[in-house]
Amino acid sequence: MLKQAGKEAFVYESVIDHVRGMIAHGALMPGDKAPSLRKLSKQLKVSITTVNQAYRHLESAGVLEARPQSGFYVTALAENAPETPARSRPGGKPREIRFAQLFKEVFSLANDPDVVPLGAAKPSMELMPAKALSRTYRSLAGRLEQRGIDYCFPPGYGRLRSELARRYAQAGMEVSAEQIIITSGATEAIALSLQAVAKRGDIIAVESPVYFSVLRLLERMGLRILEIDTDPETGICLDVLENALDTMDIKALLTVPNYNNPTGSLMPDERKQRLVEMLCGRGIPVIEDDIYGDLHFGDERPSLVRHFDTTGNVITCSSFSKTLAPGYRIGWIVASNHYEDLVEWKQAMSSATATIPQYVVADFLRSGDYDRHLVRLRKAYREQVEKMRFMIGKAFPDGTRVTNPEGGFVLWVQLPDRGDSLKLFNMAIQEKISFTPGLLFSSTRKYRDFIRINCGFPWNHDIEQAILRLGELVHRLPDES
Amino acid sequence: MLKQAGKEAFVYESVIDHVRGMIAHGALMPGDKAPSLRKLSKQLKVSITTVNQAYRHLESAGVLEARPQSGFYVTALAENAPETPARSRPGGKPREIRFAQLFKEVFSLANDPDVVPLGAAKPSMELMPAKALSRTYRSLAGRLEQRGIDYCFPPGYGRLRSELARRYAQAGMEVSAEQIIITSGATEAIALSLQAVAKRGDIIAVESPVYFSVLRLLERMGLRILEIDTDPETGICLDVLENALDTMDIKALLTVPNYNNPTGSLMPDERKQRLVEMLCGRGIPVIEDDIYGDLHFGDERPSLVRHFDTTGNVITCSSFSKTLAPGYRIGWIVASNHYEDLVEWKQAMSSATATIPQYVVADFLRSGDYDRHLVRLRKAYREQVEKMRFMIGKAFPDGTRVTNPEGGFVLWVQLPDRGDSLKLFNMAIQEKISFTPGLLFSSTRKYRDFIRINCGFPWNHDIEQAILRLGELVHRLPDES
Secondary structure (H helix, E strand, C coil), X not given: CHXXXXXXXXXXXXXXXXXXXXXXXXXXXXXXXXCCHHHHHHHHCCCHHHHHHHHHHHHHCXXXXXXXXXXXXXXXXXXXXXXXXXXXXXXXXXXXXXXXHHHHHHHXXXXXXXXXXXXXXXXXXXXXXXXXXXXXXXXXXXXXXXXXXXXXXXXXXXXXXXXXXXXXXXXXXCCCHHHEEEEXXXXXXXXXXXXXXXXXXXXXXXXXXXXXXXXXXXXHCCCEEEEECEECCCEECHHHHHHHHHHCCEEEEEECCECCCCCCCECXXXXXXXXXXXXXHCCCCEEEEXXXXXXXXXXXXXXXXXXXXXXXXXXXXXXXXXXXXXXXXXXXXXXXXCHHHHHHHHHHHHCCCCHHHHHHHHHHHHCCHHHHHHHXXXXXXXXXXXXXHHHHHHHCCCCCEECCCCECCEEEEECXXXXXXXXXXXXXXXXXXXXXXXXXXCCCCCCCCEEEEECCCCCCHHHHXXXXXXXXXXXXXXXXX | CHHHHHHHHHHHHHHHHXXXXXXXXXXXXXXXXXXXXXXXXXXHCCCHHHHHHHHHHHHHCCCEEEECCCEEEECCCCCCCCECCCCCCCCCCCECCCCHHHHHHHHHHHCCCCCEECCCCCCCHHHCCHHHHHHHHHHHHHHHCHHHHCCCCCCCCHHHHHHHHHHHHHCCCCCCHHHEEEECHHHHHHHHHHHHHCCCCCEEEEECCCCHHHHHHHHHCCCEEEEECEECCCEECXXXXXXXXXXXXXXXXXXXXXXXXXXXXXXXXXXXXXXHHHHHHCXXXXXXXXXXXXXXXXXXXXXXXXXXXXXXXXXXXXXXXXXXXXXXXXEEEECCCCHHHXXXXXXXXXXXXXXXXXXXXXXXXXXXXXXXXXXXHHHHXXXXXXXXXXXXXXXXXXXXXXXXXXXXXXXXXXXXXXXXHHHHHHHHHHCCEECEEHHHHCCCCCCCCEEEEECCCCCCHHHHHHXXXXXXXXXXXXXXX
């Protein structure tokens, strides 16, 4: 009996070792489904009960997770999980920005089909419902005719605005269709918002690191930037922000509270609440960029900052470019105090947003197709992020730090020994591998030892090889510490 | 024999009187086809030869014109042709602009289907090839799939840029696809151009009167405006402009040289040449808005200002919003010295232009459908403008002055006795008739006695009644002179 129990325990351990081994060798990666109980029981010649017990053990160790009606999956916290980077400390001075040349190089690589696309934060179009959308397009283009070619003046198509309001309501947030303005993507939404609240020379506070397109926009508009310390898990550091508000004439905060690009940080509700009290209490507008808000890995959609606002001073910007069809150029603004002014800015700067894409997206939302698509998309992004994180942990040297986001599809990676990501960029480009050097995410010279990795593409052999190769290149970087 | 000749001469006169009578009573309007020789010969019981002689006489008198393979048409210069307004004299000071409220009213009326649409400079969608475009749309949406939903980054779709370059070449102008940037309509094109050449507080010279959306844009951007005297036939007065350039720090000229809105003026080539020498010689950029350039009533397309430039300092803006499909939001910029900078402005402000509309328009251009459509459209606009001009001459009091444009689809009307167009606007709106009061076309208080009439809609009973009614209302306006 004892012997039997001992043998069973040995067998049970060997199943555990087998699974851990598959993970260590990359045969099983985060997000992958573990072999079924039946399959592994056959393969290892042990009972299904034993495999089940081993899986349960791995589950309690955080290596596997059970998903209802589906089986066991390798979690993101599997072996080789690297540490996350420390909170940023950009230093407290407002700055002007100059970066045009490096921007250009990174952008030109984004469209080169021969380069492994780890650079721009761009999802693969394979993940998007191209067929379903073009069916909707075809059917609408015929039905709309004259309406389809006519202007659809700001604030934009009413039914699309209602559908957006309905989705916010489903997520527990009160937004009315009369607060929404349709724009040509989130980029235009943010550009209009900045124009509405600030003028040349004004100081705008942002997270540090900050998405480089924001830097480029602020640079063009002649705005000065104040980068605030940011925690890669909880977002902008409120004490540092408060201190800045007390000592400087800050005109607005521009923030990505949900799954920040590049850090992936998610600001907890109580921090959003405090943020709103701090800024709106001083009459300073908050522009929140929520383009990643729908891409939560867990079940719950995070709140908007505006959800905690009672003063009407929050401007929310978003789009369908990361979730549905970047080429449609459909974004939007939710605004209260600034609504009328923003409608006029929209009219003045671009007259209107393209008509048919507004109708197509409205139909796609109303049919429920968008919500069904999002379920699949979130799962895909989650798996891709987890696999990438795992693979970086495996391929990069010890001391590499990687963020652990709960949504979105980018990773922010700190190289060990202050490794120079610009040197790495030039080496990687020779081998047709792109990523975004950390230098681009700040007006300071910080983040030179960081890189941002795009996980918007389904995992494949090329990406795996690119990351392995990138790891080898990092190993070769000189120690700059 | 003499008697017979006398009788024939009498009959011949009576045919002429008959036709003049039809025109005077509005049974025949400018652009209408006169009855066929056969028909009138039957109706008046005279010989075909006599009718033909009478028509030839009316042709030499400028009342009718013969069109090959088609017959005789009533010309714009028929009876009741009013005088054109005198050259404008806005006074020589740069000004700031404040007009938001009146803009809003005019805009909200533009979308009210119950109002006779003589307000916004907006063509009827009935004139646009909605069916043909949606066929192209449907076929493309299916074929493109992933490409259709993906970004199409600046400078925009290459084949569309090539097609645009080809059309310029056909019109005798050298423009390369590498000089073209696709934008979200001409509004964005102009907004980006202004951002590239000027900043808050700078002075921009414009024609006076000037299209009110330009005023709104300059107001929003904090730019100061310098309105230059303008002749309703030949455009901006070069001597006045030169004097301003000598005495003020003007950052750019923003001009509509071809079929200006509202005056319809067309700058002759030698004036374009001198304009370019004057401005580009001083290193001052010219932004030319050519959205009406394809809408010439005669056979020849007018030249761009850039055609005469050798310095690379002209930025040309245009779109398909007045000729094809405003709802597609497809415009473009042609630039030389400012090209790189404008590409970056486009990226910074709106990332990209909607993808599928770019493909649809490219196909539509390449197939030759666009050129065929333009032939019909120009004829329609011409007839509408001529009918409107005739009807205003008939319905409005003596002393009314009306422009006589050779392209586009708006008329600029000066009321007699300094009649107050704002009073007229409030009276007309009660009766569901819209137009744009002259006050909106200047930062000065000039043009209060002007109105702009949109001729973008096919002539119909409602429009005819609206103009007759408007004429009655003008008769009732108090003399303010």
